Amino acid sequence: MDKITKRSILLVEDNPDDIELTLHALEEHHIANQVEVVRDGEQALDFLFRKGKYADRPANEDPAVVLLDLKLPKIDGLELLKRMRENPNTQYLPVVILTSSREEQDILNGYKLHANSFIRKPVNFEQFSEVVRNLGLYWLVINEPLPKGE
Amino acid sequence: MMNQAFLSKKSHIVALIVVLSLLTIFTSYLYYRYQTKNLRQSKQEELQAIAHLKLNQLMRWRQERSADAAVMSQRRFFLLRLDQWLRDRDNVKLSAAILEDLKMVQQAYNYESIVLSSVDSKLLLSSDDNLVHFDSLTNKKIKAAVDNGQITHSDFYYCNLENKIHYDVIAPLLNAGNRLIAVLILRSSPEEFVFPLMQSWPTPNKTAETLIVRQEGDSVLFLNNLRHLTDTALKLRFPLTAKEVPAVQAILGYQGIWGGKDYLAKDVLADIRPVPNTPWYMISKIDKSELFREFYVEIFYLIIFTILVIGTISAGLSFVYSSRQRNIYRRLWQSHQEFKTTLYSIGDAVITTDILGRIKYLNPVAEKLTGWREPSATGKALSKVFRIVNEETHNPVESPVERVLKEGVVVGLANHTLLISRDGKENPIADSGAPIKDENGKIVGVVLVFRDQTEEREAQKTLRESERKLSTLMSNLQGMVYFCLNDRDWTMKFVSQGLFGLTGYLPGELIENKVISYNELIHPEDQQYVWDAVQAALKTQSAYTIEYRIIARDKVVKWVWERGQGVFSADGELQGLEGFISDITERKRAEEQLAKYREQLEELVKARTEDLHEKIEKLDKSQKALLYMVEDLNKVSEELKKRRLELETTNKELESFSYSVSHDLRAPLRSIDGFSRFLQEGYADKLDEKGLHYLERVRAASQRMGRLIDDLLALSRTARKTMKWEPLNLSKLAEEVIAELREQDPDRDVETDIVDGKTVTGDAQLLKTVMENLLGNAWKFTKQRKKAKIVFGVVEKNREQQFFINDNGAGFDPNYADKLFTPFQRLHSAEEFPGTGIGLANVRRIISRHGGRVWAESDGSGKGATVYFVI
Known part of the structure; x- marks a missing residue:
């Protein structure tokens, strides 16, 4: 659990209910540390590329994983993913698409843009909570991140 | 034409070249002679003129010496002073004055020295301080001058004291009382003036010079230094026997131009003349080689010119000759080619022989007929190659060559001749022979022309045969053949035997309208028609085919068919009508x-x-x-x-x-x-x-x-969804779905029976949904059965495959079978069997998209259900 405290999660989500549910689920599984929440694609870009109010964000402290909703105000999830992959700094940053949609087209486009996972939010909270737990466990604990400076 | 004829002979050309060359050489020689003579003349004159000039110069020089001596011996004041001093020898002042005078004159007149001598040859005073006494030769001369009291010239002489050549003029000096008191010697050095004078030449040249000689004993002595030999003066001498030397000739008394050899043994031309009042002779000479140099150049050019002229003449004539020869050969070759081409392309066989009957040429037709190839036949006797026999008797026929040679005219040979070829084949031929004559009319060979008559005879035979056939044919014809004139009577010229059968008249009765004309035989109603039809055909020179009626001798009317056409001569004039008439x-x-x-x-x-x-x-x-x-x-x-x-x-x-x-x-x-x-x-x-x-x-x-x-x-x-058609194993799909269901619900004990290897063509994803729904339903509705059984199978009905999924589950009321496939339609409570009521609606939709149909059967609640589908 030591690792979890050090490594953070970026949650990109506009629905306040979903934010709360997600945070609750993380909390339930003691993965609540360092969850940065942004409400739209623009904010997410600011955060990732240290612009606007995130200009002072310290370097070398990128999140371990980005949980990305697709339907977002201003810049939508796929567009955000596209920009991330185009930028060398966020090129390899793990991105998990977490959405209500199960449209094949959305899944296909997500993987085309090198999303690391595509997860559909279940309606049942127990299931949802389990999904969130697995995600946190996998990306924060099991997965070996890219070495620094690579 | 004469000229051309003349030039066409090689010997004539050579002779012409030789004559023209000799003429050229002779002309050149004459010119050479004339030039030589002219040049020699002019050179001699030039030499003589120069010699004359030289002699004058030499004589003037001597006269000047004499004049100087005379003047000196006449100067009274000098003589007075000398006389005074001779009497008072101790008067140094006087002697000094005299000496000064001498020196002045010596310098003024350019003498080597001027010396005063006593009468008895004692040296008194000298402008040359080195001179102290006289040599013997001078003494002798002084004595001679004292004796004759005249101005005396010495000859050139070699002074042993001074090692120099001198020329002295000695004058006796008399005092007022006419007494001889002393002698004055004017001494010149010839090398100063005379020798250069002699050596010089007024025109620029290399070899010309003048020499002065005199006789000394039986030899001739050269007095001056020479141009081509150094230190010769008074040293070089030639014996008088060397007569080719001009100097010797001078001594021997010859005067004028002399051609001989000089002291260097070179060929020279010399002018010889004595110098008056002296024992000298002057010889002016020039090397012949130099004299004639320009002429040699001229000769050289002359020779070149001559050679060129001869060359040009030869080349020109050769060219004319050779081009004429070429023309002749070309014409010869052409005519030979013409002859050969004619010979070889001619349709008749041709053999030529020489006078002895030996074969020279044999053309291809002759090769074919005789069976001999030209190369092997050439040179052979004609009788061997051209073997002819009489067609009937097979006796040899006289060789045509012999006949031509005998008669000397063109002969046509007898017909009925057979030519026996090399391989024994016999061909009937027609032949003729003609003599070949040379320009004098002498027979030199024979041309033999012959032709294969096989075809001709064959043709004659064929003709005869066809004539025979035609006549047989005509007499056998069911109808008549005719030739008649184009007149109203159709006057017959010829009718075949068929006439009788057709009309009952004999040909002799109809020909020339003897008994009846053909027109009268024609049915009166048809006469005009026949006339018009024939005239129309004649206009276009085409054939006519007409059908009309005739009335026979027995008054029976007959229908006849006639086909004929006009016969026209070469110039288009109608000769008559020819045709055939049948019944x-x-x-x-x-x-x-x-x-x-x-x-x-x-x-x-x-x-x-x-x-x-x-x-x-x-x-x-x-x-x-x-x-x-x-x-x-x-x-x-x-x-x-x-x-x-x-x-x-x-x-x-x-x-x-x-x-x-x-x-x-x-x-x-x-x-x-x-x-x-x-x-x-x-x-x-x-x-x-x-x-x-x-x-x-x-x-x-x-x-x-x-x-x-x-x-x-x-x-x-x-x-x-877009349909993706592909072959697909439905049985395998069912197995997979069942396996998934077992995994999800491992507690259930369900027996399954799935038919093997059933394949269809369809969309894999959609059909998977079908199987999932149908098998899922079967699974769901059998959950209350202890021994659940699900069957996937196929029945063949109405020639189609009906797939079915059968279970022993809850079943349904068959009255509602149709409603099963309507969305949200459920036949069971959600508590009993959860579900949304959409699965079967989806199945129907998918099956319809595959162009198939689906329906369900059940025997009622609790009795299981079977869902059928056809794709």
């Missing part, structure tokens, strides 16, 4: 019969046709009705197109709708469920049991709605 009465009768039948037939056809017309009219009407129907159909399809477009738009709207449904409708459900859960967890103590139960109901409802939404989306996707 067609039988045929005519048959035709009439036929015409009757045809009429009947036509009537029949007419009746039938009317009937047919009626039917066609009816058909037309129905066709028109069909056209209207097609028009309507077009309208409908147009409408359909419009509808389809509308449908597509609706579909798109539906698509975006389902997208929102999937995303937007599910989110609040998640919230409802999530927050209900928080309430359950975090606030359980604040709610009573009833409240908790409600929360449970809220959560169940939201989750059920989530499933409903998912199923609805699946249904809409099925409708929109």
Whole structure:
């Protein structure tokens, strides 16, 4: 659990209910540390590329994983993913698409843009909570991140 | 023409070249002679002129010496002073004055020295301080001058004291009393003036010079220094026997031009003349080589010119000759080629022989007839190659060559000759021979021309045969052949035997209208028709074919068929008519019969046709009705197109709708469920049991709605999905689905029976959904059975494969079988068998998209169900 405290999660989500549910689920599984929440694609870009109010964000402290909703105000999830992959700094940053949609087209486009996972939010909270737990466990604990400076 | 004839002979050309060359050489020689003579003349004159000039100069020099001496011996004041001093020898002043005087004169007149001598040859005073006494030769001369009291010249002499050549002029000096008191010696050095003078030449040259010689004993002595030999003065001498030397000739008394050899033994031309008042002779000479140098150049050019002229003449004549020869050869070659080409291309066989009858040429036709090739035949005796025998007797026939040689004229040989070729074949030939004569009319050979007559004879034979055949044919013909004139009577010139059969008249009766004319035989009604038809055909020079009636001798009317045409001469003049007439009465009768039948037939056809017309009219009407129907159909399809477009738009709207449904409708459900859960967890103590139960109901409802939404989306996707047709193993698909179901629900004990290897063509994903739904239903509705059984099989009915899935589950009321496939239609309670009621609707939709159909059968509740589908 030591690792979890050090490594953070970026949650990109506009629905306040979903934010709360997600945070609750993380909390339930003691993965609540360092969850940065942004409400739209623009904010997410600011955060990732240290612009606007995130200009002072310290370097070398990128999140371990980005949980990305697709339907977002201003810049939508796929567009955000596209920009991330185009930028060398966020090129390899793990991105998990977490959405209500199960449209094949959305899944296909997500993987085309090198999303690391595509997860559909279940309606049942127990299931949802389990999904969130697995995600946190996998990306924060099991997965070996890219070495620094690579 | 004469010239050309002359030039065509080689020897003539050579002779002409030689004559012209000799002429040229002779002309050049004459010119050379003339030039030599001229040049020698002019050179001699030049030499003489120069010699004359030199001699004058030499003599003037001597005279000047004498004059100087005379002047000196006449100077009275000098003589007085000398006389005074001779008497008073100690008067130094006087002697000094005299000496000064001497020196002055010596310098003024350019003498080597001027010396005063006593009468007895004692040296008194000298301008040259080195001179102290005289040599013996001078003494002798002084004595001679004293003796004769005259001015005396010494010759050139070599002074042993001074080692120099001197020339002295000695003058006796007399005092006032005419007494000889002393002698004055004017001494010159010839090297100062005379020798250079002699050596010099007024014109620029290399070899010319003048020499002065005198006799000394029996030899000639050269007095001056020479141009080409150094230190010769008074040293070089030649014996008088060397007569070729001009100097010797001078001593021997010759004067004038002399050609001889000089002291260097070179050929020279010399002018010899004595010098008056002296024992000297002057010789002016010049090397002949130099003298004639320019002439040698001229000779050189002359020779070159001569050679060029001869060369040009030779080349010109050779060219004329050779071009003439070439022309001759070309013409010869051409005529030879012409001869050969003619010979080899001629259609007749040709053999030429020489006078002895030996073969020279044999053309290809002759090669073919004789069986000999030209190369092997050439040179052979004609009789060997050209073997001829009499056609009937087979006796040898006299060789045509011999006959030509004997008679010397063109001879045609007897016909009926057979030529026996090399391989023994016999050909009838016609031949002729002609002599070949040279320009003098002498026979030098024979040309033999012959022709293979095989074909000709064959043709004659064929002709005879065909004539025979024709006459046989004509006499056997069912009809008559005729040749008649184009007149109103059709005057017959020839008719065949067939006339009798046709008309009952004999040919002799009809020819020349003897008994009856042919026109009279023609049926009066047809006479004009026949005339017109024939005239029309003649106009276009084409054949005519006519049918008409004749009346035979027995008055029987007959139908005849005639075909004929005009016979025209080469210049287009009509000669007559030629043709054939045959009896067609039988045929005519048959035709009439036929015409009757045809009429009947036509009537029949007419009746039938009317009937047919009626039917066609009816058909037309129905066709028109069909056209209207097609028009309507077009309208409908147009409408359909419009509808389809509308449908597509609706579909798109539906698509975006389902997208929102999937995303937007599910989110609040998640919230409802999530927050209900928080309430359950975090606030359980604040709610009573009833409240908790409600929360449970809220959560169940939201989750059920989530499933409903998912199923609805699946249904809409099925409708929109693009079909991907591929072969697909339905049995394998069923196995997979069953395996998944077993995994999800491992506690169930279900027996399955799945038919093997059933394949269909369809969309793999959609058919998987079908199998999932159908087998899933079977699985679901058998859950209350202890021994559940699910069968996937196929039955063959009405020539189609009906797949079915049968279970022994809950079954259904068959009255509602149709409602099973309607969305949201359920026949069981959700508590008994949970479900959304969309699965079978989706199945039907998929099966319809595959162009198949699906239906369900059951014997009633609790008796199991079977769902059939056909793809």
